[in-house]
Each structure stands twice: as C-alpha cells, then as structure tokens.
Amino acid sequence: MTLRSGLWLPLFDELSDPAVVVRLAAEAEEAGWDGLFVWDHLRWRAPVRAAADPWITLAAAAAVTERLRFGPMVTPLARRRPAKLARETASLDRLSGGRLILGAGLGSDRFGEEFSRTGEELDDRVRAAMLDESLAVLRAAWSGAPVRHRGEHYVVDDIAFEPPPSGIPVWIAGFPGNTAPLRRAARHDGFFPVNLDHPDQLAEAVGTVRRLRAEAGADGPYDVAVGLPADADLAAYEAAGATWWLTDFDPHTITVDEVRGVLRAGPVRA
Structure with a gap:
C-alpha cells in the first residue's frame, strides 16, 4: 500500500496538555508515521471538559520533529x-x-456551541462566503507580494506578509454528497471528506473532484485524506482514491494510552 498515515487527535481532556501531544509527536515520527493532525475547537460538549489550543500545540510539535x-x-x-x-x-x-x-472548513456549532457562545456567525452560507474570502486572502498573503483586498467580510490594505512560507497545501473539508465543498476542494490541494460510510461514497466524491479539476485545467499533486478507525478496510479506501489515512478516535473517550497503542501498532506499511 502507498497510503500515508497520520495521527488525528482531538486535543481534549488527557490530550489537552500540549506537552503530552509533543511527546506523542516525537514517538510517532520515530515509529514511522507520516503526519500529526489535530482538531481545532474552543470547547466541546460534555463529558469533555478541557481543550488545548491547536496552534500552540502544533508549534511545539514542529520544534521536536x-x-x-x-x-x-x-x-x-x-x-x-x-x-x-x-x-x-x-x-x-x-x-x-x-x-x-492547512485543513480548512466551515465548522459547526452543533457539538460545542463555540460559535453561538462567542457571538460568531451561525449562518452556513455566510460562513461559506467567509471561508472562500479567507482562503483568497491567505493565498495572496503567502505569495509575499503586497495584499490589497477589500471584500464583503475582510479588508487587508497593502500589507506584504514577509517572509513567505515555502508553500502550504490546503485541504478542504466537507460532506462528500454536497456540491459546494467538492467544488471548493477541487480549487485547492486536497479533500478531507467527513462522515464517510462506505468506500463507494469516497470513490464517487473523488471522481467528481477529479472531473472538476480536469475541467479547470488543474494539475499537480492532490491528496484525499480519510478519517477512519484503525480496524477499517484501508485498502478499499485507498482503491477508492484515498492518499492519507487519519486515525479516527472518539473525542469523548480518547486517552493517551489508546493513542499510544495505535501509534505503536504502526502506520500502514507498503
């Protein structure tokens, strides 16, 4: 198999301590894993009580890998x-x-009420417009050239974001049956379908994204990441178009020992 493997961690409760996740990142690299991805939430519904900031955690993990x-x-x-x-x-x-x-999506108020409790936008259509506009700003900023953007939601008036990054892939999340996320994903570097039920569902979505990319004349590497438990039929999802497997843990019950058990069992091997 050529499927790459990444730990995908909700930063809740036992994993809300960045130092714990940093140790797991170092262990994952030593064990041959390809990636470490984390959830981005301010809060989650009970019984989850504690959460870590994803950006601080990722910066610390980057420094030890x-x-x-x-x-x-x-x-x-x-x-x-x-x-x-x-x-x-x-x-x-x-x-x-x-x-x-960079994994990007609309987000949802359903599981943690983190939009409604902080006065953020609740309308999915408005958040979709904000998502697309934000992505346009980021692409412009990452070029290193001055950004002159006046949109419906954001203004950036002649700012150059230097030094620029070397090139950040953007993976777009979305339900595979919805047209808008598929079109958005086709314009970027990867697709992260959520709530997959069957490999055939993935194959259909990947086929649509590939067609949209071909119609737009897009080329170059493209990734499809799927969040699945360790006992899933990974070969079937790879055949359906997946290039990454991300470990799917229950956010309400995840423990360090559970993560370490999956980690030590090892990534997918060719």
Whole structure:
C-alpha cells in the first residue's frame, strides 16, 4: 500500500496538555508515521471538559520533529482573522521547514456551541462566503507580494506578509454528497471528506473532484485524506482514491494510552 498515515487527535481532556501531544509527536515520527493532525475547537460538549489550543500545540510539535507533516484538521476559517492566520501559518511553516498542511472548513456549532457562545456567525452560507474570502486572502498573503483586498467580510490594505512560507497545501473539508465543498476542494490541494460510510461514497466524491479539476485545467499533486478507525478496510479506501489515512478516535473517550497503542501498532506499511 502507498497510503500515508497520520495521527488525528482531538486535543481534549488527557490530550489537552500540549506537552503530552509533543511527546506523542516525537514517538510517532520515530515509529514511522507520516503526519500529526489535530482538531481545532474552543470547547466541546460534555463529558469533555478541557481543550488545548491547536496552534500552540502544533508549534511545539514542529520544534521536536524533523519529518512529520502536520496541521489543523480542520480549522474553521470564519472563526479566525485571515491576516492574523497568514502570519501564524507562514511562521509555523518556516519553523517546521515547510511541513505545514492547512485543513480548512466551515465548522459547526452543533457539538460545542463555540460559535453561538462567542457571538460568531451561525449562518452556513455566510460562513461559506467567509471561508472562500479567507482562503483568497491567505493565498495572496503567502505569495509575499503586497495584499490589497477589500471584500464583503475582510479588508487587508497593502500589507506584504514577509517572509513567505515555502508553500502550504490546503485541504478542504466537507460532506462528500454536497456540491459546494467538492467544488471548493477541487480549487485547492486536497479533500478531507467527513462522515464517510462506505468506500463507494469516497470513490464517487473523488471522481467528481477529479472531473472538476480536469475541467479547470488543474494539475499537480492532490491528496484525499480519510478519517477512519484503525480496524477499517484501508485498502478499499485507498482503491477508492484515498492518499492519507487519519486515525479516527472518539473525542469523548480518547486517552493517551489508546493513542499510544495505535501509534505503536504502526502506520500502514507498503
């Protein structure tokens, strides 16, 4: 198999201590894992009580690893200011030597009420527009050229975000049956379908993304990441188009011992 393997961790409760996740990152690299990806949430529903900041955690993990790819999977861009995120992502990519992958999506108020409890936008359509506009700002900022953007939601008036990153892939999250996320994913560097039920569902979504990319004349590497438990039929999902397997843990019951058990069992091997 050529499927790459990444730990995908909710930073809750036992994993809310960044020092714990940093140790897991070092162990994962030593064990041959390809990536470390983390959830990006302010809070989660009970029984979860504690949560860590993903960006602080990822920066610390980047500092103790040399090969591991990493990133938030996913960050809801409508909850972040794109100019600030441009600085953070560029710095983190440089700190890691070009290993950052940005997972981006709409986010949801369903599981943690983190939008409604902080006065953030609740309308999915508005957040989708904010997501697309944020991505446009980030792409412009990462070029290193001055950004002159006046949009519906954001303004960046003649700011150059230097030093620029080496090149940050963007993976777009979305439900595979929805057209808008597929179109958005086709415009970027990867697709992270959520709530997959069957490999055939993935194959259909990947087929749509490939067609949209071909119609747009897009080429170059493209990734499809799937979040699945360790006992899933990974070969079937790889045949359906997956290039990355991310470990799917229950956020309500995840423990360090559980993560370490999956980690030590090892990544997918060819």
